Amino acid sequence: MLYLDNSATTPVHPEVIKVMEDVLKKHYGNPSSLHQKGVESEKLLETSRKIVAQTLEVDKEEIVFTSGGTEGDNLAIKGIAFRYQNRGKHIITSQIEHPAVKESCRFLEQFGFSVTYLPVDKQGLIDPQMLKSSIRDDTILVSIMHVNNEVGTIQPIQDLGAILKEYPRIFFHVDGVQGYAKVPLKLKEWGIDLYTVSGHKINGPKGVGALYVRNGIALLPQMSGGGQEGGLRSGTENVPGIAGFAKACQIAREISVINWEKLSKLRKYCINMLKEKNPAVIINGPEEEHVSPYILNISIPGLRGEVLVHGLEKEEVLVSTGSACSSKKDIISPVLQAMGIDRETALGSIRVSFSYQTKEEDILIFVDKMSRVVNRLL
Amino acid sequence: MYDHILIRYGELALKGRNQMDFVRRLVKNIKQMVYQYYQESPVLEMEKGRIFLKLNGQEPQKYYEPLANVFGILSFSPVRKAELDMDQIKKAALEEFRSLPGGPKTFRTTVRRPNKRFPVKSPQAQREIGAYILKNVPNLKVDLHNPEVEVFVELRDDGAYIYTQKIYGHGGLPLGTGGKALLLLSGGIDSPVAGWLTMKRGIEIEALHFYSYPYTSERAKEKVVDLAKVLAKYCGQINVHIVPFTKIQEAISANCYESLWITIMRRFMFRIAERIARRREALALVTGESIGQVASQTLDSMYAINEVTNMPVIRPLITSDKEEIMELARKIDTYDISIRPYADCCTVFLPREPKTKPKLVLCHKEETKLKVEELVEEAVNNTETILIKADEKDEFGYF
Numbered sequence: 198m199l200y201l202d203n204s205a206t207t208p209v210h211p212e213v214i215k216v217m218e219d220v221l222k223k224h225y226g227n228p229s230s231l232h233q234k235g236v237e238s239e240k241l242l243e244t245s246r247k248i249v250a251q252t253l254e255v256d257k258e259e260i261v262f263t264s265g266g267t268e269g270d271n272l273a274i275k276g277i278a279f280r281y282q283n284r285g286k287h288i289i290t291s292q293i294e295h296p297a298v299k300e301s302c303r304f305l306e307q308f309g310f311s312v313t314y315l316p317v318d319k320q321g322l323i324d325p326q327m328l329k330s331s332i333r334d335d336t337i338l339v340s341i342m343h344v345n346n347e348v349g350t351i352q353p354i355q356d357l358g359a360i361l362k363e364y365p366r367i368f369f370h371v372d373g374v375q376g377y378a379k380v381p382l383k384l385k386e387w388g389i390d391l392y393t394v395s396g397h398k399i400n401g402p403k404g405v406g407a408l409y410v411r412n413g414i415a416l417l418p419q420m421s422g423g424g425q426e427g428g429l430r431s432g433t434e435n436v437p438g439i440a441g442f443a444k445a446c447q448i449a450r451e452i453s454v455i456n457w458e459k460l461s462k463l464r465k466y467c468i469n470m471l472k473e474k475n476p477a478v479i480i481n482g483p484e485e486e487h488v489s490p491y492i493l494n495i496s497i498p499g500l501r502g503e504v505l506v507h508g509l510e511k512e513e514v515l516v517s518t519g520s521a522c523s524s525k526k527d528i529i530s531p532v533l534q535a536m537g538i539d540r541e542t543a544l545g546s547i548r549v550s551f552s553y554q555t556k557e558e559d560i561l562i563f564v565d566k567m568s569r570v571v572n573r574l575l
Numbered sequence: 576m577y578d579h580i581l582i583r584y585g586e587l588a589l590k591g592r593n594q595m596d597f598v599r600r601l602v603k604n605i606k607q608m609v610y611q612y613y614q615e616s617p618v619l620e621m622e623k624g625r626i627f628l629k630l631n632g633q634e635p636q637k638y639y640e641p642l643a644n645v646f647g648i649l650s651f652s653p654v655r656k657a658e659l660d661m662d663q664i665k666k667a668a669l670e671e672f673r674s675l676p677g678g679p680k681t682f683r684t685t686v687r688r689p690n691k692r693f694p695v696k697s698p699q700a701q702r703e704i705g706a707y708i709l710k711n712v713p714n715l716k717v718d719l720h721n722p723e724v725e726v727f728v729e730l731r732d733d734g735a736y737i738y739t740q741k742i743y744g745h746g747g748l749p750l751g752t753g754g755k756a757l758l759l760l761s762g763g764i765d766s767p768v769a770g771w772l773t774m775k776r777g778i779e780i781e782a783l784h785f786y787s788y789p790y791t792s793e794r795a796k797e798k799v800v801d802l803a804k805v806l807a808k809y810c811g812q813i814n815v816h817i818v819p820f821t822k823i824q825e826a827i828s829a830n831c832y833e834s835l836w837i838t839i840m841r842r843f844m845f846r847i848a849e850r851i852a853r854r855r856e857a858l859a860l861v862t863g864e865s866i867g868q869v870a871s872q873t874l875d876s877m878y879a880i881n882e883v884t885n886m887p888v889i890r891p892l893i894t895s896d897k898e899e900i901m902e903l904a905r906k907i908d909t910y911d912i913s914i915r916p917y918a919d920c921c922t923v924f925l926p927r928e929p930k931t932k933p934k935l936v937l938c939h940k941e942e943t944k945l946k947v948e949e950l951v952e953e954a955v956n957n958t959e960t961i962l963i964k965a966d967e968k969d970e971f972g973y974f
Contacts, residue, residue: 216973224971236793244969440973447974 198513199562203398204346204375204492204550205517209441210400210448217402217441228434229423238436245443249407252450253377253384253392256412261429262439265406266374268419269393270297270340272408272429273370276416277338277391278305284366285335291315291323291342292535293350298340298372315341320483321350321536329360338368343376343392347532347548348482349492351380358388368414374398374406378449380457380489390414394446396438400552401445405438449553456553460490463551467493467560474568481538481546491552496545497571505547508570514563517548577635577653581729581736582626582642585649585746601647601749602626607811608641611965622731623689627654639742644809646775647752648744652727654736659693661700664735665707668726671737672708681718682708688730697730704728748777750810755779756859756889757852759844760799760815762919765863765892767802767909768900772891773861774809781855782806782813783848785820790923794915800963801912807965816851817959820844823950824924830944833926837871838933839941840924841880846951849884851958859887865895870929879933 200208220241226234228242243257250257263269278288290302292314302312313331315323323341339361344351354371361369370391376382377394384392392409396402410416410429422431465485471478481494497505502518509516533543549563584601602619605626609617617638618629628638635653642651657667672682684705686697695703708726709715729736758770760782770780784799799815807813823843827836848860864872871880881888892900904910 219973231792231794233793236797240797241971241973244971244974248969248974440971444973 198515199559199566200515201549201551201555201559201563202515202517203552203555204548206397206403207400207552208554209397209402210445212448213401213441213444216444217437220437220440224436224440228436229425238434241440242434242436245439248443249394249446252446253382253394253409255384255409258427259409259412261408261410261426262434262442263406263408263430264404264435265397266295266372266393266395267297268430269374269395269406269408270295270370270372271301272416272419273391273393273410274298274301274338274340275305275419276429277368277370277414278308278310280415280417281337281368282310285333285337286310287313287333287336288338288340289313289315289328289331289336290340291317291352293317293321293345293347293532294340294342295346295372295374298342302340317350317535319537320487321345321348321532322483322487323352323357325353325356325360328357332364332367336364336367338370340370340372342372342374343382344373344380344489344492345482345532346375346492347530347546348494348536349375349489350482351376351487351489353487354389355383355387362388375489375492378446378453379491384409396442396445399445399449401442401449402438405435405442407442452553457490460551460555463555463557463560464488464490464493466557467549467564470560470564471495471567474564475571479542481533481536481542491550493549493551494546495549496542496547497575498542498545500545500571500574502545502547504574505545505570508574509547509566512566512570514566517550518546576632576655577630578656579630579654579736580628580635580638580642580651581654581738582628582651583624583649584626584647597647597749597752598626600752601645604645604647604749604751605642608645609638611811612641613637643742643744645749646745646747646777646809647749649746650741650743652738652741654738657735657737659690659730659735661695661703664700664728664737665704667735667737668704668728669708669711671739672712672724672726675724675739679723680714681716681722682724682726683717683719683722684708684726684728686728686730690730690732693730700728700730745775747775750774750777751779753777753779754859755781755855755857756861757848757855757857758782758861759848759863760784760802761863762795762798762802762913762917763863764897764904764910764913765865765868765900767806767863767913768903768907769861769863769889769891770806771809771903771907771909773889774806778859778889779810780806780813780861781857782815783851784815784817785844785847786817787821787824787919787923788819790821790824791918795917795919798912798915798917798919800961802909803963804965805907805909805912807963810965812962812964814855815961815963816855817961818847818851818954819957819959820954823954826945826950828924831941832937834928834930835933835937835941836924836926837929838876838879838938839945841871841876842883842938842942843947843951843954845880845884845888846947847954849886850951850955852886854955859889860884861889861891863892863900864890865892865897865900868897870931873931875932876930879935879938882935882938 224238226238228239246260247257250260368390371389373392374395378399390411395406418429420431425431477498479496529543620627655667657663684701686701688697727738756778758780760766803813803815827839
C-alpha cells in the first residue's frame with residue numbers, strides 16, 4: 198500500500214513510539230505532584246518544552262503545549278481577541294484558512310468583532326499590499342496560514358510580517374500546521390507573535406501540539422482549571438504525548454532541509470511525469486514557486502475527485518480529495534473557490550501529499566496507477 | 576573569510592613568572608569549553624600576550640558563546656590574516672570593512688607594529704590603509720575621535736592581523752589557577768552569584784547543600800541541581816554535596832532558645848562545611864552573605880557564627896546591594912531558577928524573632944544542650960555527592 202495522504206495525517210515515527218511507550222510505562226506521575234514521580238514527569242515535560250523551543254529558535258517559556266492545531270488556532274485567535282478587545286475589534290484573515298481559523302473568526306463575529314477575509318490570487322497567494330490597505334485603526338489581529346493544507350501555497354509570511362512591524366499594536370498569528378519543520382521559517386526575524394504547530398502532521402502522535410506565544414503577550418485562556426501551562430491551558434499535561442511530540446519535532450527539524458530539497462525534486466518530477474502521461478492534467482496552486490514540496494493538488498478534467506480517490510484506493514494508493522475536512526460534503530472546496538478555480542475542476546481535485554519517507558519509486562508507482570485508473574474511468 | 580579568533584587575556588599579562596602557567600591553563604580551559612559545546616578540539620596557538628584560535632574554514636560565531644564563558648578572557652575578535660605586504664594588508668582591511676553590516680559612515684584605522692622589522696612604520700601604515708578604504712567605499716569619512724568603526728591592524732612576525740569587532744568576555748582569571756573552595760549553595764539568589772564570582776577569580780568550586788527533607792521538597796533539591804548546572808556551564812562539571820540536615824534542625828528547635836535557632840543552625844552549617852571542605856581539599860568556604868540582609872547576616876551574627884571555623888570564608892557579595900546581586904543573577908541565568916517558590920533549609924524552622932545581635936556566650940550555653948560533635952559527624956557521614964555536568968543532554972535518553 199502506498200500512503201500519499203500525509204497532509205491529513207502521518208504515520209508515527211518508530212522512535213516516537215519508542216519514547217511514548219517508555220514514558221507511558223515509567224513516567225506516569227502527574228507533573229504537579231510533589232513527590233519524586235511528579236518531579237520526574239515535570240522534568241520530562243520541561244525537557245520536551247526545551248526541545249520544541251529549540252526547533253523554533255525561541256525561548257522555552259514561549260511554548261504552550263496544546264491538543265493540536267485546532268486548539269492552538271482557537272487559543273491564539275480567541276485568546277488575543279478577548280484579551281485585547283479594548284484596543285479594537287477588527288481581525289484580518291484570508292479566504293483560504295483552515296476551518297479552525299475561519300470558524301474561530303466566525304465565532305468572534307457573533308461577539309461584535311468584524312473580520313476581513315483577504316482574497317487570494319489564482320495561485321492561492323495573498324497580496325501583501327492588500328493586507329496593508331485592509332489595516333484599520335481598530336485592527337488587533339492578523340491570522341494567516343503558513344502553508345495551505347489543500348494546495349500547498351506558501352504565503353509570503355516574511356513580507357506580511359515586515360508590513361506588520363510598522364503596527365506594533367497588531368498581533369500576527371500564523372497557522373503553521375502544514376508548514377512547521379517542512380518549509381523555511383524564521384519566527385523572530387519575521388515578526389510572528391503566535392505560531393500554531395501540530396504533532397500528527399510531522400510523524401508525531403495525534404492530540405498534541407504547541408502554540409508559540411511571544412514573550413510579553415497575555416492571552417485569555419480558553420480552558421479554566423488548575424493553571425497548567427502557565428495558566429494558558431489548564432488540565433493535566435499529556436506527558437507521553439508531549440514527549441513523543443517533542444521527539445517528532447526534533448527528528449523533523451533535523452531532516453527538514455534535506456527533505457525540502459529531496460521533495461522539491463520529487464514533486465517536480467511527479468508533475469512532469471503526470472503531464473507526460475496525461476497532458477490534460479491540471480495543477481491547482483503553484484507549480485514550483487511559493488509552494489510546499491509536501492503537497493500536490495491536481496485535477497483530471499471529466500473525473501470527480503471522489504471517484505479518483507476510490508479508484509486509486511482499489512490500486513492500493515491512498516490520497517485525498519481537496520481536503521480531508523471538506524471531503525464528506527458535496528460542495529466545492531472554499532479554498533479552490535477563492536482561488537477562482539472553476540467548479541468542474543474543483544470537484545475533480547485530489548490532493549497527493551508526501552512525507553520524509555516518500556521515494557522516487559513511490560512517485561513512479563503513483564503516476565503509473567494514476568494513469569491506469571484514469572484510462573479505465575475516462 | 577576569517578582565519579582566526581584573536582583572544583586577549585588582559586590581567587594575566589601582569590603575572591610575571593607565573594604567566595606561562597596561567598596562559599597554559601587558559602588554553603586548556605578554552606579547549607575544554609569548546610569541547611563541552613561541540614565535542615571537538617580547536618587548534619590554539621600561543622603568541623606574545625595573545626592566543627589565536629584557528630578557524631579552519633569554520634564560522635567564528637559558533638565560538639563566541641563558549642569563549643565568552645571562559646574566565647580569564649578579556650575580549651576576543653574574529654581576524655583576517657594577510658601576508659606582510661602593504662597591498663595584501665590593504666585588500667584584507669577593505670574586505671573586513673565591507674563585511675560589516677549596516678554600512679558604517681565613519682571610521683579610523685589603528686595600526687600596531689610589534690614586528691619592528693616590518694618596514695612601514697605604524698603612523699604611515701595607518702594613513703595608507705585608511706586612504707585605501709576611503710577611496711574604495713563611497714560616502715565614507717574619517718573620524719579619529721569618535722568613529723563608528725575602528726579598523727585594527729596588528730603587524731606581527733608571521734603576518735598582519737586585521738579586525739574590527741571586539742567581543743567582551745567576563746575577564747577574571749583562568750579556572751584552576753586559584754585552588755578550590757566549597758560553596759554553601761542554598762537555592763536562593765545570592766549563593767549561586769557568590770559561587771560564580773569566586774570561579775571568576777580562578778577558584779574551582781564544589782557546592783554544599785543542606786537538605787531538610789521532608790520539610791523541604793524534592794523540588795528544592797532539584798532547584799539546587801539546576802543552579803549547579805548553570806554554574807557547571809562555566810567549569811564543565813561541579814560536585815554537589817547534599818547534607819541531610821533535618822535531624823540537626825529538629826534537635827535545635829526542640830532544645831534551644833528560639834531566638835538563637837538561626838545562629839546555632841548557621842554554626843552547624845559552618846562546622847559541617849569545614850569538615851567536608853577538608854575532605855575535598857578545599858581551602859576556603861564561600862557564602863552569599865551580604866551585610867545586614869537578614870538577621871543572620873548582621874556583623875554581630877557573622878561574628879558569632881564565624882567562631883566555629885578557622886577556614887577563610889569568602890563572601891564576594893558582602894557589600895553588594897540586593898539589586899546589584901539580582902542583576903548579576905539575571906546576567907548569569909540563575910535568577911529564574913532561584914525565584915522558584917520552594918522552601919529551603921533556611922526558611923523552615925524560622926523563629927518568630929531571630930536575634931540580630933546574638934551573644935557568643937549564649938550560643939555556647941545553648942549548644943551544651945546538644946550533642947554537637949555527634950550530630951555533625953553523622954551529617955557529614957551521610958552526605959551524598961552528585962556530580963553535575965554542564966552538557967545539556969536530557970537524562971531520560973529520549974532526545
